[in-house]
Amino acid sequence: MxxxxxxxxxxxxxxxxxxxxxxxxxxxxxxxxxxxxxxxxxxxxxxxxxxxxxxxxxxxxxxxxxxxxxxxxxxxxxxxxxxxxxxxxxxxxxxxxxxxxxxxxxxxxxxHPSLIASYDRLMRPSEGGVVPCGSDVASVPQFVVKSFMDRLAVERVAAKTEAVKRLLEESRGGWEQTCYWLMARYFGGKINALPFELLAKSTDQRLLARWKDNPQRVEALLMGQAGLLEGYFEDEYPRMLQNDYEAIRTGASLRPIGGHLWRYYCIRPSSFPTIRISQFAHLVSASSNLFSTLLAMTDVKEMVKLFDQKASAYWDNHYRFDTVAAKTTEKNVGKMQAQLLIINAWVPLLFLYGVMQGNQAYKEQAMDLLMQLPAEDNNVIRRWQAVGLEPANAAESQALLQLDGAYCRNSRCLECSIGFQILKHK
Ligand code: SF4
Structure with missing residues (x-):
């Protein structure tokens, strides 16, 4: 009690x-x-x-x-x-x-004893990832679940804007720079988020913009700044990048981040930092004003296409310099990864822009993008599907992730609309 x-x-x-x-x-x-x-x-x-x-x-x-x-x-x-x-x-x-x-x-x-029994069940620590109210969720009216999910989706996006705010403060209100840093961070995935962010911060966007029509130079600049062009290489491609990097470096004061910061374990080779940096170089080349470009886009398919960049041809049969891969495959960011970049990076940034500008339309546009994207598929979402909550789009899958992370895991059933319905009807 x-x-x-x-x-x-x-x-x-x-x-x-x-x-x-x-x-x-x-x-x-x-x-x-x-x-x-x-x-x-x-x-x-x-x-x-x-x-x-x-x-x-x-x-x-x-x-x-x-x-x-x-x-x-x-x-x-x-x-x-x-x-x-x-x-x-x-x-x-x-x-x-x-x-x-x-x-x-x-x-x-x-x-009523059944009220106490229901409360006890909700408060019991979840075992093996089972949703504590799983057996009761189906009895909760759909309109209650739906309106709660709408609220949770906004709550999740708003929570994500906190990390974006820190970058915005650091860039002294520079939306383009914040966007560039943020995208870099998400290109790094969970494992290489930090080195990717450091890489972006160490490489001035204006310098990259100077080479926007030459993706190889942009790649050379980013690989060099990533500390991945140090030492001797057998292959011609990394030697070419080395030469390009040295040429750029001569006229600019550049300090690479340490190559030792990059992690290769626990990630698929197609997400190795080498591949991701090359793809990121192509994204930067495709749009040197990424924030303005994305702001002008309303069609999510166009956005996915922009993010779904292909790494340079060298990476078709390499994952690391000087090591030929067993199979040759083009290394695109991939549709699913591009969608995740929109969900996790662009949507919170756009939402925050709406908040800071006092413009509701941008906030609505951010939520609308989520509704246009398919629901995510991961372990948490599968747990909800198992108890009958099937997200129809990314706004709903984000809502379920918020429900799991912010409510269920913290036993906030008394603040949850689903919990209220369960307790009310006992
Ligand atoms: S927070 Fe809500 S959804 Fe999660 S276990 Fe409690 S009642 Fe169920």
Missing amino acids: TEAFLQYVWQHQLLDGGLTTTDGQPVAVLRAGELNTDAGPDFFGARVRIGGVEWAGNVEVHIHTSDWNAHGHSSDAAYNNVVLHVVYDHDCEVRLQDGRTPSTLELKRFL
Whole structure:
């Protein structure tokens, strides 16, 4: 039993039977009051009729009546306006600071056992990734789930804008630079996000823009700055990149990041930093003003096409310099990866742009992009599908990821619309 649950029960009046105080007076709740999350009584502005007399004031909720004394309320005048003390277990009599005895409602007499059982089930730590409310989700009305998912999708995008804000501050409000850094970060995937971001920060966008019509030079500049062109190479291609990099370097003050920062383990060869840097070089060459380019696009297919860049031909049969791969395949970013870049990088950036510009249209455009993209497929989404929640698009899969990460994993069932429906109907 927790105080948060008892507050929830009181707030939503999930009570059974005719209520009476501990001294037998009938209780009618006319208004539960406003939940107060700051100091002072738990509910302000309640209205209750006790034994035929109507009272207006505050309500305090505790697990045991004796918590009143333990929390020091008997000497606190701020609690003198408590008209009802709501407790789970009445274990003693208490007094207000002014000497009166507050009326007490003992909840355990009015809580249906199935409500407590449902609450227990929701609060049980999830085992083996099973959704705690999995067996009840199907009974929740679709319109409730749908409107909650709409809210969760926006919540998820808004949460992601926090990381974007930090980059925006660092770039002193430069949207193009923020976009370039952010895209670089996401090109690195989970494993190489940081070195990719460092690479972008160490390589001035204006310098890259100078070579925008020459993808090989852009690749040379990025590979060189990545610290991947140091040493001797057998193949002509890396030697060409080395020469290009040295030529660019002569006229600019460039300091490569350490080549040792890149990670190759736990990732598929097609996502090796060498391949990703080459693809990123082609993206930068395709658009030196990526932010403005993306801002002008409304068609998600066009965006996917822009992100789905192919690495240089050398990488068709290489994953690393000087090592020939067993198979020859063109190394595109891939449609799915391009969609993830839009979901995880562009959508939060566009949403934040809408927030900062005070322009609702950009925020709506960001959410609309998610609705145009297919739902993601990963372990979390599969768990929701197993209990009957099938996301129709990326907005809904993002909503389910938010639900899992921000609510289910933190046992926030009392703040969840699905949880409310489950508890309400017990
Ligand atoms: S947070 Fe909501 S969806 Fe998640 S387990 Fe609790 S009730 Fe279910």
